[in-house]
Amino acid sequence: MRVRSKWFAVLMVLILSVALAATGCGGKKEGxxxxxxxxxxxxxxGILAPLTGDVKTFGESTVNGAKLAxxxxxxxxxxxxxxxxxxxxxxxxxxxxxxATKLISQDKVVGIVxxxxxxxxxxxxxxxxxxxxxxxxxTATNEKVTVDEGKRKEFVFRACFIDPFQGxxxxxxxxxxxxxxxxxxxYDQGNDYTIGLANNFKENFTKGGGTITDFLAYSxxxxxxSAVLTNIAKKNxxxxxxxxxxxxxxxxGKQARAKGINAVFIGGDGWDSSDLDYKxxxxxxxxxxxxxxxxxPQVKKFVEDYKAKYGKTPDALAALAYDACSLxxxxxxxxxxxxxxxIKDAMQATKDFQTVSGKVTxxxxxxPIKAATILQVKADGKQAFVTTVSP
Amino acid sequence: xxHLIVDQIINGLQLGFMYALIALGYTMVYGVVKLINFAHGxxxxxxxxxxxxxxxxxxxxxxxxVLTAMAVCSILGVTIERIAYRPLxxxxxxxxxxxxxxVSLFLEYxxxxxxVFGPNYRVVQRPFEEVQYHLAGITVTNIQIIVFITVLIMxxxxxxxxxxxxxxxxxxxxxxxxxxxxLMGVNVDxxxxxxxxxxxxxxxxxxxxxxxAYPQIHPFMGIMPGLKAFTAAVLGGIGIIPGAxxxxxxxxxxxxxxxxxxxxxxxDAIAFGILILVLLIRPTGILGRTEPEKV
Numbered sequence: 001m002r003v004r005s006k007w008f009a010v011l012m013v014l015i016l017s018v019a020l021a022a023t024g025c026g027g028k029k030e031g032x033x034x035x036x037x038x039x040x041x042x043x044x045x046g047i048l049a050p051l052t053g054d055v056k057t058f059g060e061s062t063v064n065g066a067k068l069a070x071x072x073x074x075x076x077x078x079x080x081x082x083x084x085x086x087x088x089x090x091x092x093x094x095x096x097x098x099x100a101t102k103l104i105s106q107d108k109v110v111g112i113v114x115x116x117x118x119x120x121x122x123x124x125x126x127x128x129x130x131x132x133x134x135x136x137x138x139t140a141t142n143e144k145v146t147v148d149e150g151k152r153k154e155f156v157f158r159a160c161f162i163d164p165f166q167g168x169x170x171x172x173x174x175x176x177x178x179x180x181x182x183x184x185x186x187y188d189q190g191n192d193y194t195i196g197l198a199n200n201f202k203e204n205f206t207k208g209g210g211t212i213t214d215f216l217a218y219s220x221x222x223x224x225x226s227a228v229l230t231n232i233a234k235k236n237x238x239x240x241x242x243x244x245x246x247x248x249x250x251x252x253g254k255q256a257r258a259k260g261i262n263a264v265f266i267g268g269d270g271w272d273s274s275d276l277d278y279k280x281x282x283x284x285x286x287x288x289x290x291x292x293x294x295x296x297p298q299v300k301k302f303v304e305d306y307k308a309k310y311g312k313t314p315d316a317l318a319a320l321a322y323d324a325c326s327l328x329x330x331x332x333x334x335x336x337x338x339x340x341x342x343i344k345d346a347m348q349a350t351k352d353f354q355t356v357s358g359k360v361t362x363x364x365x366x367x368p369i370k371a372a373t374i375l376q377v378k379a380d381g382k383q384a385f386v387t388t389v390s391p
Numbered sequence: 392x393x394h395l396i397v398d399q400i401i402n403g404l405q406l407g408f409m410y411a412l413i414a415l416g417y418t419m420v421y422g423v424v425k426l427i428n429f430a431h432g433x434x435x436x437x438x439x440x441x442x443x444x445x446x447x448x449x450x451x452x453x454x455x456x457v458l459t460a461m462a463v464c465s466i467l468g469v470t471i472e473r474i475a476y477r478p479l480x481x482x483x484x485x486x487x488x489x490x491x492x493x494v495s496l497f498l499e500y501x502x503x504x505x506x507v508f509g510p511n512y513r514v515v516q517r518p519f520e521e522v523q524y525h526l527a528g529i530t531v532t533n534i535q536i537i538v539f540i541t542v543l544i545m546x547x548x549x550x551x552x553x554x555x556x557x558x559x560x561x562x563x564x565x566x567x568x569x570x571x572x573x574l575m576g577v578n579v580d581x582x583x584x585x586x587x588x589x590x591x592x593x594x595x596x597x598x599x600x601x602x603x604a605y606p607q608i609h610p611f612m613g614i615m616p617g618l619k620a621f622t623a624a625v626l627g628g629i630g631i632i633p634g635a636x637x638x639x640x641x642x643x644x645x646x647x648x649x650x651x652x653x654x655x656x657x658x659d660a661i662a663f664g665i666l667i668l669v670l671l672i673r674p675t676g677i678l679g680r681t682e683p684e685k686v
Contacts (some may be wrong), residue, residue, distance in 0.1 A: 052503075052510040054609070090510070189656055216655045222613040223605040224409075226402035227651040227658075234395055247512045251607050258521060258532070277514060 012125050043069070043080045043338050045328065046103035047283040049321075050091035056245055057273045058116045058317050059088070062138060066113045069329060072305065077333045081259035084228075085109060089120050090346045096120035096128060100103065104131050108330030110338050111135065113325045116140035117245075118163075118193040129153040132340045134347060136328050139289075141166060142192045157366040159355065164195065166268045166287045167200025167243070169372045169389045173285065174239050174266055175208040177374075178389065182211045183239035184232045184263070186225070186252060189217035197243035197268045213237045223254050224281065226326050229259045237263050239277035243382030245270040250277035253284075271377070272316045282379035285386065290319045290357040291346065293385040304357045323355035397529055399651040400644065405535045407643020408542045410602065412597030413544050413620035414627075414635035416590035422630035423562045423586045425484075429491040430471055431594055432617015436610060438464045438595025439602040440508050446518040453518040457599050459612075460623060463594040468582050468591025471595035477580070502610035515606035536605050541600060542636065547577055549632050558585055566630075622666050628676025641665075 003075040047066045049059035063086050070082050085107050089096035096115055103109045104127070111134040115121045121140035126148065128135035136157040137145060143163060146156045151308060187198035199355045202212050213235040216228045229252075232240065240256060242249045249267055256263075265284030272288055275377055292303050292313045302322065306314040314322075331347035332338075348366070352359045358370035375385040413435055433604045436481065445456025475494045479487045503510040520534040535674045553559040561582045564572040569579050602608050619642060620635075627638025647666055650658040673679065 005413050056511050100539070218655055219659065223607065223612075223615075224402075224406050226405065227399055227647040228655050230395065230398050230402055231651055245516075246605060250442075250514060251605065254606065260530075275514070 002233075010198055040183060040356060042083055043077070043111075043332060044083045044085055044105060044107055045325070046100070046109040046112040046114070047084060047086045047321075047325075048089055048096065048100060048103065048112055048120075049086070050060060050115050050120070051086070051088040053090040053092070055091050055117065055245055055273075057275055057299065057315075059129065061092075061315050061317035062114065062116050065318035066305070066311060066312065066325040067137070067323035068306060068318075069322045071309075073329060077329050078336050078354045079185065079304065080338065082329070082332075088105070089124075091117055091120060092125050093120050096124050100124040100127055103260070104128070106131055109133060110340055111328050111332070111343065112298050113138065113321060113328060113341040114138065116197070118145060119191055121145050122192065125153055129155045134328065134343050135342050136324045137348070138324035140193075141269070142196050143365075144192065144204075152365055154348075155340065157327070157347055157362060159254075159320050159327060159357070159360070159368060160269075160289050161370065162367050163196030163268075164178075164200045165372065167197045167202075167341055168204045168244075169287050169374070170197070170268065170285075171201050171204035171210070172206060172240065172265050173287070173389060174241075174264075174386075175210055175372055178239070178285075180210070180238040182213050182215040182235075182237040183241055183266075184216070184235065184237040185212060185241045185243075186216050186218065186232070187242075188220055188244055188248065190220050190236040191244070193268075193270065194243045198241070198369065201243065203240050210269050223251065225255050226259065229261065230255050231259050232256070233259045236261075239264050239266055241266050243268045243270065246273040246276040250275075250280060253277065253280040259391040265377075272375075272383075274315070275383070276377065278377055278381045279379050281377045284377045285374055286377070287389075289316045290373055291383070291385040293383075294373065298354060298356050319356045323357055323360070326355060326359065394528060395651075397645055401529065401531065401535070403644040405538065405604070405643070406586060406647055408535075408538045408621075409597070409601055409639075410616065410620045410666045411621045411636045411639035412545070412600060412644055413541045413594060413616055414639045415539075415542075415549060415632065416593040417621055418591075418624040418627070418629055418635040419549060419588055420590040420634060421624070422632070423566050424476070424583055425490065425566075426476060426487050427604050427621070427629075428476075428587075428590070429488070429495040429617075429621075430475075430498060431590070432613035432620070433495050433502075434464050434468055434471075434591045434613075435594040435598040435601070435617060436608075436613035437467060437498065438591075438598030439608050439612065440502070440598075441669075442597065442599030443513065443515055443602055443608055444477040446542055446639065447516055450537070456518075456545060457596060464591040464595035464598075465588035468587040471591075472584060472587040477583075499610050499614070502620030508610050510610060511579075512607055512609045514614070515608055517603055519656065534600075537665035538600055538604065545596070546636055547634065549589075552589070553632070560583065568625040591642065603669060606613075619662075625676055626666055629680030631676070631678045634676055634678035639675075 047063050051059040075082050083102040089099055089100040109112040116139050120142045121137045122144050125145050134155050141163045146153055166238050187194040187196050214232050267286040269288045271286040331343050334346035351361050360368040371388045371390045373388050375383045376386050417431050420609045441463045442456050442460035445451040445459045446453050471494055475490045502508045524531050561577045564577055565582045566580055573579050623638035623642045627634030646658050646662050649661045
């Protein structure tokens with residue numbers, strides 16, 4: 001027994017030293033890169049996105065879109081060459097802060113494009129703002145991303161509309177276009193994104209003369225929704241508002257239909273994924289930032305370029321990441337400097353900049369002013385363009 | 392309104408029987424080895440994945456896929472016991488507990504690696520359609536019936552195994568005293584291995600059924616159900632086999648009725664609150680017996 005534990009100790013020491021050596025080497029390599037990146041004409045941009053985990057398709061699209069924006073400019077802005085550093089946050093707030101810290105302190109990025117979801121972007125936005133790194137998220141729709149308790153985070157922007165607007169548009173669409181009068185809402189109590197959409201939908205739907213039959217929460221790890229869905233089924237609402245991401249709404253949608261709920265499903269941009277269960281969600285509507293079927297010339301060109309490079313139709317996340325990255329590159333060009341303060345000022349002053357998802361002017365909170373698109377889910381895996389709704 | 396209550400009770404039963412599937416394995420292993428096998432929920436996860444690969448990718452018929460998952464997981468269970476628990480059998484209890492936590496985290500993160508299961512959520516295409524039966528205004532699905540029957544078979548099978556077979560007798564003696572069992576000619580190591588094999592096979596069956604009932608799987612899916620099933624086992628009296636089913640049914644009812652009639656936000660808080668209450672009043676669980684301390 002004694003001999004064995006000694007061997008065990010030796011083995012552990014060996015493993016530890018190998019691990020140390022490995023990380024040590026990694027550190028050196030990064031150091032070399034840093035040395036290479038410190039010349040005056042190189043600007044590093046971090047792309048923060050969930051490349052694994054529950055919303056990985058969001059992350060893949062984001063990196064593709066942002067990279068396309070850089071490549072279309074030939075990897076250069078004015079006199080500066082742009083180096084892209086992707087980082088995986090696994091859609092986990094803690095992990096996001098860790099990798100963002102690495103981007104800022106080790107890679108010395110000047111700007112960050114990302115992250116994708118609000119829950120990861122909010123903590124990172126504070127970090128970026130404190131360290132004076134310009135940050136622009138393509139898709140984080142929660143208000144708290146750019147404003148913290150009434151105080152503007154000056155270095156943080158976004159390329160998408162915000163949660164109140166999405167909830168408002170969804171409510172307006174349900175009332176005016178679909179002529180529905182009753183709705184139930186089911187949301188994740190631990191996620192700022194779904195809470196924001198749910199609250200704003202409720203507020204605007206009630207204000208517009210509709211009735212909310214149920215306003216119920218669940219938690220992230222729940223898989224059994226039978227109890228709440230049975231309650232909802234009894235009240236038979238015309239609309240079931242599900243403002244969560246595609247995995248969860250697919251699971252809820254399936255159980256809702258099994259409980260005999262025939263309501264129209266409505267959701268937010270979190271539905272936009274090829275992994276959504278299209279058969280179950282057939283006929284549902286969701287608010288989005290852009291549609292590949294939109295006939296405008298900017299969208300057409302973007303879709304062609306994206307298809308040529310990646311072989312698939314870009315989703316909204318790709319379009320918004322492309323827009324976010326373009327806005328950042330445009331600001332760098334206007335500022336003609338790698339000084340984050342100048343880039344931030346140039347970004348804030350952006351006016352009628354043509355992006356894929358519309359003309360962007362920033363309001364005082366770093367939010368773009370533009371219209372929203374409504375899409376319908378089809379059983380064959382397609383998303384049909386329905387209409388656009390202005391704020 | 393009455394109707395609604397009946398529907399909700401059926402929802403609660405489905406959830407409760409799901410927990411029972413996992414809790415049975417938990418409680419059996421505890422009963423024999425006196426070890427809380429925290430990796431049980433993750434063996435459950437591995438079972439769900441193997442079953443899913445079986446019926447959706449390797450083209451196995453559903454029952455064969457379940458059996459494959461059970462076989463793979465019993466080997467996994469025995470291996471875990473051999474590597475992580477056996478060397479610590481006579482070490483302080485806390486060492487084995489920490490080792491169990493380590494195995495649990497290892498399985499979760501090893502499973503998350505790209506070449507294993509990958510970190511992503513997968514949608515499970517059910518190998519058969521969900522069919523609803525309407526009996527006197529109550530809706531029951533075929534999946535609920537399968538789960539119910541499986542739990543009954545497992546319960547009866549375990550009771551038979553433990554009280555009517557030779558290996559069961561060996562398990563009971565090992566549960567009382569390792570050294571005395573060894574003196575009586577019982578092979579303690581083998582008995583414990585068999586215990587882990589059966590417990591893990593049960594976890595695998597539970598995992599596959601869980602993946603059918605809630606058709607989405609990922610490497611961390613075992614944590615919450617594992618925790619709830621453990622709670623159920625403690626509630627019923629850990630180590631007592633019918634107690635696991637009783638505890639699981641109570642957990643399922645409390646959770647469902649709370650979210651149906653009180654608040655869907657308070658469901659876990661109330662479920663675990665009841666656990667604390669029961670433990671304060673009856674520390675050995677509902678069916679637990681207080682054994683006199685041996686001097």
